Amino acid sequence: MTTVTDTRPAAATPTVPRPVYKVTGRGTLRSEWSKFWSVRSTWITVALALIALVGFGTIAAFRYKSMMSGGARHVDRDFLDATSVSLTLFGVNFGQLALGVLGVLFAAGEYTTGSIRSTLTAVPKRLPVLWSKVAVYGVVAFVIGTVGSFAGFLVTNAIVSGTAAHLSLTGDVARSLFGAGLYLGLIGVLAAALGAILRSVAGGISAFIAVIMLIPGLLSLLPTSWQGHVGPYLPSSAGEAIYTLHQQSDLLTPGKGALVLLGWTVLAVAGAAWRLVGRDA
Amino acid sequence: MIEARQLTKRYGEKTAVDGLDFTVRPGSVTGFLGPNGAGKSTTMRMIVGLDAPTSGTVTVRGRRYAQHSSPLQEVGALLEAKSIHPGRTAFDHLTALAYTHGIPKRRVHEVIEQTGLQSVARKRSGAFSLGMGQRLGIAAALLGDPATVMLDEPVNGLDPEGVLWIRNLLTQLAGEGRTVFVSSHLMSEMALVAEHLIIVGRGRLLADTTVEALVRDAGGDTVAVATADPARLRDLLSAPGVQITGEPGSERLAVTGRSAREIGAVAAEHGIALYELTQHRVSLEEAFMNLTRESVEYHATRPARSAA
């Protein structure tokens, strides 16, 4: 074994004049924003989300119209007391899939591609990256959800004009449509947090689907008394409470629903923060 | 300046880095050498805080990497594992990194030019050749104009021109007074650029030395001589600092501390016939292999031991 200790004096600091940079929260936010929009999958998924939000409402509206004008010998129960809002919100179920997948891709994609190593060497304190991701994606999903819902409503309403489903854009209707945007924003962040916790695109998508579809489905197998206690507090039902136009007995109030969903989202983001700080990248 | 103190990393049962102590100083290229699995990449990941040490510390200019206000300006790192989203263009990748620190676009263009990526900067990096990807990683490392440049096996995948380019780049960066820390498992490659060497095996420090000292300790250069009169030649050549070995009764001698040219001149002057005069250069590769043999052999013999 050879060990030679170098005793030379340390060389001078770099001789080239160097500008002073600094890692900032704003910079990190800009970085996440630019990362989000600089991959093709973002544009594709955003387009899919908008198509789903507007398209499914449109299809539902046409079906409703033809049933109503076709003498209505048997109208689907779903359509009996449909409104242009309820028809529009058909699209939310599909829109949330697209936005959920995009949230997972945005967060877990960093791990599956390895780009997390670049990200975290630039921002080694780590948490600002998560806050920025959540902010970027929360805003994007909310805006897309809201724009999609309003656009869907305008189209749907035009199609069903002259029928019982037609509505004017009252405060309640606007609350419902904004509620859909809020729901999509929060559920999108929840999906991103799941992706960040699981660090895998496939895992994140599976977990997201479990949250919005599987768990509510499983719950219907439980005794009814349990369903009544637990059901309204699931993320999907809490979300439905936010955007449904007419209060339903088995749902929370819109305000409570928003709080409950926010609670779930905060919990998931906290989990992601804990994972991010505690584990090697 | 990078300082590791008792730096240790365990992954479950496996100890990847085992109590490393070393200092990497500015102004010269320091090679980080060791066979596969020696813990080089793990050490480098710990330097930039991607992996947390199980125990011990590693600091960059006196602080943990994450505690610096401008990390990219402290350390520019090229890591072994891929660190770039394949769907993003080179330009977008560098721009996103630049935003975090408020580094101007001008600097992004500068490093793209410096690494010769102009023609592909707007292409998705997933379509890059191995060498282009490596250049993009180096561009990212240089982006913050860092005081320390740390590259994990930078010549991987580069063509001869690229290898030469890296060599010059490293020398230039060190010449500018930066700390340059470069890993490799090829001694021959390191010997061309590095002045200092930190050699590890199985996570432990094997040597913290200079290229010069490593050669000297490995016995320096030897000249093999075959002569008609070994006893007389031996007397003529002996001097302080000169070592001569030879079997009694054999016409062969091994001389260190004298060049083949000097030996030939002395022999001619005294009319001693020489049958052979060969300079043996102790290869650095050999010196390195001698140092790391144990740590490599351990892996090779382990199954046999457990069978016994």
Ligand SMILES: Nc1ncnc2c1ncn2[C@@H]1O[C@H](COP(=O)(O)OP(=O)(O)OP(=O)(O)O)[C@@H](O)[C@H]1O
């Ligand atoms: N994330 C990890 N989980 C478990 N084991 C790991 C992990 N990273 C590294 N190791 C193990 O730690 C040891 C050191 O690995 P490391 O990649 O640091 O070596 P290296 O010196 O860079 O080797 P090479 O020359 O092959 O690149 C190896 O045995 C490796 O299998």
Ligand SMILES: [Mg+2]
């Ligand atoms: Mg390695």
